[in-house]
Amino acid sequence: MASRTHSADPRAERVRTKLRDAAFALAHERPVDQLTVGDLVTRAGVSRQVFYRHFADRDDAVASAFTVAFAAATADLGGEPRARILRIFGLAAEHRAMYRNVVPSAVTQRVVAAFRAELLPACEELASRAMPVVGAVAGLEPDAVSRFLVGGFQEVLRSWMEDARESEPETDLLGRATAALDTVDALLARPAATN
Secondary structure (H helix, E strand, O other), rough: OOOOOOOOHHHHHHHHHHHHHHHHHHHHHHOOHHOHHHHHHHOOOOOOOHHHHHHHOOHHHHHHHHHHHHHHHHOOOOOOHHHHHHHHHHHHOOOHHHHHHOOOOOHHHHHHHHHHHHHHHHHHHHHEEEEEEEEHOOOOHHHHHHHHHHHHHHHHHHHHHHHHHHHOOOOOOHHHHHHHHHHHHHHHHHHOOOO
């Protein structure tokens, strides 16, 4: 069961890539809960036996596809947190149809966890930069601030995903993310209030 998940063999990595690509593509086409391992192996052109050497189940393959996509989206960026955050949201905006197919599925929490994991380093950097202001005002530790920022950005994504699923208005995810970042910047640039 998923025995080659961490194999360094280039052939194994090619197979994993084919399976992740299949999962990513199929998640664009229909709800994830309607996908089967059979759909994934047919699209990837591999057998079920090969699939189960690399992934535990369908959700494992779909979650892995998202994890790799989030990491690849920011791989060429340095440590600039704003650019990293906007790139992650840009990836989500580019794949809106897929998010509509993921939200009601069993894999939603794993996709959100992958999103969170990719956001965390950028939010830790923002928190570190904020400590002169936040630490003086609220006495918070950087870890608490970074968790707060990650939660806020996750809420931006969650509300967009719900809007995309329920009423399907034309929403601008990058605009929402930029507004959230601008709000964080404005709050941190504000001098400490005096009583």
